Amino acid sequence: QKEVEQNSGPLSVPEGAIASLNCTYSDRGSQSFFWYRQYSGKSPELIMFIYSNGDKEDGRFTAQLNKASQYVSLLIRDSQPSDSATYLCAVRMSSFGNEKLTFGTGTRLTIIP
Amino acid sequence: EPEVTQTPSHQVTQMGQEVILRCVPISNHLYFYWYRQILGQKVEFLVSFYNNEISEKSEIFDDQFSVERPDGSNFTLKIRSTKLEDSAMYFCASSPGADTQYFGPGTRLTVL
Numbered sequence: 001q002k003e004v005e006q007n008s009g010p011l012s013v014p015e016g017a018i019a020s021l022n023c024t025y026s027d028r029g030s031q032s033f034f035w036y037r038q039y040s041g042k043s044p045e046l047i048m049f050i051y052s053n054g055d056k057e058d059g060r061f062t063a064q065l066n067k068a069s070q071y072v073s074l075l076i077r078d079s080q081p082s083d084s085a086t087y088l089c090a091v092r093m094s095s096f097g098n099e100k101l102t103f104g105t106g107t108r109l110t111i112i113p
Numbered sequence: 114e115p116e117v118t119q120t121p122s123h124q125v126t127q128m129g130q131e132v133i134l135r136c137v138p139i140s141n142h143l144y145f146y147w148y149r150q151i152l153g154q155k156v157e158f159l160v161s162f163y164n165n166e167i168s169e170k171s172e173i174f175d176d177q178f179s180v181e182r183p184d185g186s187n188f189t190l191k192i193r194s195t196k197l198e199d200s201a202m203y204f205c206a207s208s209p210g211a212d213t214q215y216f217g218p219g220t221r222l223t224v225l
Contacts, residue, residue, distance in 0.1 A: 032212065043204050043216040044156060088156065099144055099211045100158040100169055 002027040004091050006104035014112050019076040021107050023089030026070070033065055033072045036088040038106065044088055048074065079111045115139045117217035119205050125223045129194050134220045136188045136205030145188045146206040146214060147180065149173070156204070162188065195224045 003026045013019040021035075032051055036044035050056045050063040050072065062075040072091075076083055086106040092099065118137045126132050138145050147159040160170045160180055167180065179191045188207075192199055202221050206214040 034213065036216075043219045046213060046215060049213050099161050099163075099208070100146070100171070101148075101156075101214060102158065103156040105155045
């Protein structure tokens with residue numbers, strides 16, 4: 001069974017601090033990795049994707065990927081109260097006909113003003 | 114900015130009834146998907162659709178489910194005979210290639 005694991009939280013971080021969210025995956029064939037943000041009762045909203053080992057930065061967000069360790073993380077710098085949400089890690093294999101995303105259960109993040 | 118749209122936002126039905134959930138993917142996207150999320154649980158893949166046919170489906174997507182792209186814009190999910198356990202949020206998603214998927218706002222299905 002191909003799984004994506006996340007710490008469900010809740011993770012509480014003071015406003016202005018760095019929030020660190022982690023995800024591990026079991027399928028070594030996974031090629032594409034995505035972070036989605038989901039507010040309560042809403043749909044997943046794409047934040048970032050990463051395909052290669054290393055770091056990828058977009059504004060206050062940095063995604064980190066280590067395929068050898070089967071580990072992907074998301075850092076949120078200068079956390080704002082509006083960042084309070086559930087963060088979903090999603091993983092996809094690249095082979096044709098296998099475009100589905102496998103999601104983790106999500107980490108609930110609360111930014112404390 | 115183009116968005117995936119879904120209708121209705123909330124559907125209430127009786128057990129055993131048929132429901133059709135509708136989606137309009139982003140216009141130049143080629144891949145279409147349905148996912149569901151039971152309250153308090155993770156998002157689960159149901160089916161992917163490319164080039165007018167199903168490219169992959171999960172174990173959840175049994176004979177009670179079907180998908181269709183009846184015209185150039187709509188993408189539908191039909192549940193033939195709903196069960197109580199079909200109650201969930203159903204999300205449509207689309208992607209331009211086999212990569213980043215953009216989700217619609219969802220349809221909340223309640224089966225009584």
